[in-house]
Amino acid sequence: MAPTLADSARIADESGVASFTLMDHYFQMETPLSEPDEPMLEGYTALGYVAAVTERMTLGLMVTGVMYRYPGLLAKIVTTLDVLSGGRARLGLGASWYEREQYGLGVPVVPVSERFERLEETIRICLQMWSDDNGPFRGRHYQLAETLCVPEPIGERPPIMIGGGGEKKTLLLAARYGDACNVFATDQDEVAHKLRVLRAHCTAEGRDYDAIAKTVLYNGSVLDNPDRFLADADAYAGLGVDEIQVLPDRHPVSFTHQLGERILPRLAAVG
Incomplete structure (x- = not known):
């Protein structure tokens, strides 16, 4: 799998592709063309590998499932990708939906309304982590005693992309x-x-x-x-x-x- 990922990323980068994304899933999705027991790499680990073999493309997940990582840790993960890629990280975020992998791996499954509350708090936490405010964050679902993030992202901060068409x-x-x-x-x-x-x-x-x-x-x-x-x-x-x-x-x-x-x-x- 590593040579396939590396070759695909290098060709895309050299061809002028602007951005390279991976899915944020732990089980392969159930579709007419795929089954859950087929290979699926963890997204941010794989993007770190892609960062090392490319030079120009923006890198991100399409999109990060809000329930899969604590927001403070997510901000650090994306910052690390940004620093090691020379400022090429983009944070894609969504409300997450694939309950089979969540139940399978012990990820909390919460109502849709709560997922969106957590999504907004996650965005606010990431923005605070990438600002000059290192103080606490107090939300309904997440409480952080301090929002220290060192090293800082390259440039201002990674752009945030919200995925989904819910109106x-x-x-x-x-x-x-x-x-x-x-x-x-x-x-x-x-x-x-x-x-x-x-x-x-x-x-x-x-x-x-x-x-x-x-x-x-x-x-x-x-x-x-x-x-x-x-x-x-x-x-x-x-x-x-x-x-x-x-x-x-x-x-x-x-x-x-x-x-x-x-x-x-x-x-x-x-x-």
């Missing part, structure tokens, strides 16, 4: 705290709707909508139908999407190699 809570948190949001690229009308919701939340929160990077996760095949993918990418760019993320549908090294040769040169002209 009442997720996009509100993106508007309130996010440097970026991520929604599924189900179709252009749906993405346009989600961005309108985000804009409305930004207005209510007093945030600059244009200051939040818009990213989408593309679900279709990129290599089987490049013309359709490029047309979709152009349409999403027209909606104000800044970054489109793609999933490998074949061996990762082959996928990344073909992405660099067949797609990226054409994608440069999109938008």
